Amino acid sequence: MSVPEAAGVRCPRCDLPMARQDFTTFYADLCETGCHGLWFDAGELQRVDRHGKGHGQALERALAIPPIASEIAARPRTCRACDEPMDEIGYELHQFVKIDECPGCEGVFVDAGELAILRQRPLTATEAAIARRIRRSRRARRARREEETRRERQLLISLMLLR
Numbered sequence: 001m002s003v004p005e006a007a008g009v010r011c012p013r014c015d016l017p018m019a020r021q022d023f024t025t026f027y028a029d030l031c032e033t034g035c036h037g038l039w040f041d042a043g044e045l046q047r048v049d050r051h052g053k054g055h056g057q058a059l060e061r062a063l064a065i066p067p068i069a070s071e072i073a074a075r076p077r078t079c080r081a082c083d084e085p086m087d088e089i090g091y092e093l094h095q096f097v098k099i100d101e102c103p104g105c106e107g108v109f110v111d112a113g114e115l116a117i118l119r120q121r122p123l124t125a126t127e128a129a130i131a132r133r134i135r136r137s138r139r140a141r142r143a144r145r146e147e148e149t150r151r152e153r154q155l156l157i158s159l160m161l162l163r
């Protein structure tokens, strides 16, 4: 099977070129020659984050990849597109799975084996409750930030009117 060339995506851990993988509804990038981590552009991981979501050979292959050694996992991660250090965050409902998110492009990097964990492990009642609270507080934070941006914009406009 021939896959299109990766559009210059490099592994945030190994800095090796990644191989484009056809996930049927989008392309992800695999660090084929290095750590076997997966790169998802903003919003793509959400299409395969639960058991039963997504299909196809590339997904099956990704789910079969065993977890990487902890010394490789411990390396610092940098988004090679934005040249920014990535944030290690708990993934949405699955706060027990740490993924790396770029604060610039919002792309995410998932270690080898993590996608399978994300998809298979059900949440306990406590985890689900905590995840709901996190979502609520994120929503509130976003609303506050939007309000601040709106206010700043108004102030800038009034400044320009004073000139």
Ligand SMILES: [Zn+2]
Pocket (backbone or CB within 6 Å): 011, 012, 013, 014, 015, 016, 031, 034, 035, 036, 037
């Ligand atoms: Zn890698």
Ligand SMILES: [Zn+2]
Pocket (backbone or CB within 6 Å): 079, 080, 081, 082, 083, 084, 102, 103, 104, 105, 106, 107
């Ligand atoms: Zn980035």
